[in-house]
Amino acid sequence: MKLLFAFISVVMLAIIPSIGIGYAGMQYVFGVVVPYVAVAVFVAGFAYRVLNWAKSPVPFRIPTTCGQEKSLPWIRQNKLDNPSGTPGVVGRMALEILFFRSLFRNTRTELRKGPMLAYGSSGWLWLAAITFHWSFLVILVRHFRLFSQPVPPFVNVLEGLDGFLQIGVPTLYITDILLLAALLYLFIRRVAIPQVRYVSLVSDYFTLFLIFGIGLTGVLMRYFYRVNVVGVKELAMGLIALRPVVPSGIGGLFFVHLFLISSLFAYFPFSKLMHMGGVFLSPTRNLANNNRMKRHINPWNYPVHVHTYAEYEDEFRDKMKAAGIPVEKE
Amino acid sequence: MYDRGKIIAGLVVFAGLTTLPFWYNIGKARVRPDPRLDTPAIRQMKEKHCIESKRFMIEYHMQMLNGWRNAVVRDYKTTYVSTSGQYFTMSLEDTCFHCHSNEKQFCNQCHSYADVKPYCWECHVKPGEEIAHGQR
Ligand code: HEM
Numbered sequence: 277m278k279l280l281f282a283f284i285s286v287v288m289l290a291i292i293p294s295i296g297i298g299y300a301g302m303q304y305v306f307g308v309v310v311p312y313v314a315v316a317v318f319v320a321g322f323a324y325r326v327l328n329w330a331k332s333p334v335p336f337r338i339p340t341t342c343g344q345e346k347s348l349p350w351i352r353q354n355k356l357d358n359p360s361g362t363p364g365v366v367g368r369m370a371l372e373i374l375f376f377r378s379l380f381r382n383t384r385t386e387l388r389k390g391p392m393l394a395y396g397s398s399g400w401l402w403l404a405a406i407t408f409h410w411s412f413l414v415i416l417v418r419h420f421r422l423f424s425q426p427v428p429p430f431v432n433v434l435e436g437l438d439g440f441l442q443i444g445v446p447t448l449y450i451t452d453i454l455l456l457a458a459l460l461y462l463f464i465r466r467v468a469i470p471q472v473r474y475v476s477l478v479s480d481y482f483t484l485f486l487i488f489g490i491g492l493t494g495v496l497m498r499y500f501y502r503v504n505v506v507g508v509k510e511l512a513m514g515l516i517a518l519r520p521v522v523p524s525g526i527g528g529l530f531f532v533h534l535f536l537i538s539s540l541f542a543y544f545p546f547s548k549l550m551h552m553g554g555v556f557l558s559p560t561r562n563l564a565n566n567n568r569m570k571r572h573i574n575p576w577n578y579p580v581h582v583h584t585y586a587e588y589e590d591e592f593r594d595k596m597k598a599a600g601i602p603v604e605k606e
Numbered sequence: 607m608y609d610r611g612k613i614i615a616g617l618v619v620f621a622g623l624t625t626l627p628f629w630y631n632i633g634k635a636r637v638r639p640d641p642r643l644d645t646p647a648i649r650q651m652k653e654k655h656c657i658e659s660k661r662f663m664i665e666y667h668m669q670m671l672n673g674w675r676n677a678v679v680r681d682y683k684t685t686y687v688s689t690s691g692q693y694f695t696m697s698l699e700d701t702c703f704h705c706h707s708n709e710k711q712f713c714n715q716c717h718s719y720a721d722v723k724p725y726c727w728e729c730h731v732k733p734g735e736e737i738a739h740g741q742r
Contacts (some may be wrong), residue, residue, distance in 0.1 A: 315624070318624070319620075319621055319624055319625075322620065323617050323620075323621070326613065326616070326617055326620075327607065327613070327617075330607045330608055330609065330610075330613040331607055331608070332608075333608055334608060420626075420627070421720070421721040422720075423627035423630075423631075424627060424630050424631060425631065425634060425636075425637060425719070427721040428630075431721070432721070432723070435721075442725065444672060445668045445669060445671060445672035445675075445724075446668055446669075446722075447725075502665040502666050502669065503665060504661075504664050504665055505720050506639055506664070506716050506719060506720055509719065509720055510638065512627075513631070513636065516627040516628045516631055517628075517631060517636065518628075525661060527665070553620070556616060575608070
């Protein structure tokens with residue numbers, strides 16, 4: 277049900293620009309207005325979310341420690357898993373962001389015959405996740421060719437490596453296959469494992485379908501139903517130079533691609549995709565474990581008005597004595 | 607706000623990366639590709655028409671060439687019949703470059719704009735190019 281709802285939403289998102297372009301001639305709306313609005317919502321929403329997070333105090337270090345903390349000089353510290361200073365934290369964050377280390381360490385518990393409890397690594401999720409994210413990044417960087425003139429050399433290097441197999445014309449990009457395959461795995465995992473299906477929400481399916489839709493329209497455009505790439509680049513260059521033009525005869529499929537991307541960007545700040553910014557702010561990862569080396573004062577501490585027992589006794593000593601209650605000071 | 611410095615720096619980097627194309631292109635002249643058609647062969651044509659319709663050529667010429675290559679090299683089929691019933695020899699050098707003998711002002715106009723570098727020229731020759739070993 278949730279799956280169906282998410283699927284229909286994405287299909288609707290694909291149909292909207294098709295109708296707008298095919299029947300209403302709204303090239304300018306879908307080629308210029310929508311992308312501008314989407315990017316504005318993306319940047320402003322993203323900043324808002326991050327600033328909001330930054331308002332929560334982090335009074336105490338709460339890193340998840342997976343190794344020996346810094347203690348006596350002859351006990352070896354695990355510097356990456358239990359960092360005590362900034363360099364260690366940077367190393368740990370880099371491993372987390374670039375290689376998803378904590379996902380890699382994800383384990384699965386199984387009750388085997390015996391009965392015996394077994395812990396195994398569940399590497400497939402990590403593999404699919406890292407394949408997906410890196411492919412996405414490579415594709416995004418390769419798209420820079422549509423947004424720059426002259427195109428910087430690192431884009432060409434990436435294109436060369438990615439099209440290294442030289443299959444067909446236009447050359448097959450390895451990341452295109454990897455992206456779609458990884459997304460397919462992530463989707464199948466959601467429906468095939470009952471526990472995961474149980475915790476999956478509409479938004480989980482929606483993001484998967486949306487990104488799959490973007491990848492699919494891109495692949496269709498490149499290898500099957502081609503569009504006028506020169507026209508697309510003119511549109512893109514106009515957008516970034518703030519002098520938008522919409523060349524005629526680009527091809528409807530491109531507008532579907534662009535509208536889905538705009539949807540993704542506009543939806544981003546409201547969704548779980550904010551983990552892109554959130555990963556940098558995860559307190560269990562980005563704090564050095566120096567609880568015992570530094571004093572961390574709770575920032576919302578206000579001066580508490582205390583009334584100690586000694587003061588209490590001073591105040592009520594006479595009454596206490598009269599009532600026969602033992603007192604500490606006579 | 608806590609860790610103000612780091613948060614602001616992070617957001618500035620983020621906004622900078624998102625709008626990178628804008629910053630990268632500031633002050634760069636806007637060029638448009640301008641594929642030229644004035645070659646001797648095309649000037650002689652009465653009806654200036656490519657192999658297929660102009661739109662089809664713009665969008666699909668690379669796939670057409672790929673199809674030609676496979677047809678010639680794998681199946682030894684050498685003639686292509688266009689939708690309008692004309693016959694063409696399926697050849698990159700002898701057909702395309704017969705009419706478009708100005709590779710630099712034609713193909714390359716678009717290709718350098720869209721950043722495509724067909725690897726075909728590792729083996730095939732462009733018009734007017736020296737042939738390395740004196741024969742073809
Ligand atoms: C979230 C961002 C985006 C993703 C994930 C994405 C994904 C893809 C993919 C997977 C392809 C297949 C070919 C390739 O890998 O190069 C593609 C092609 C394409 N994309 Fe995107 N895209 C994105 C943003 C954009 C934007 C902003 C534009 C233009 C304004 C655009 C225009 C195109 C065009 C014109 C093609 C066809 C390229 C060709 O025929 O070689 N894409 N896209």
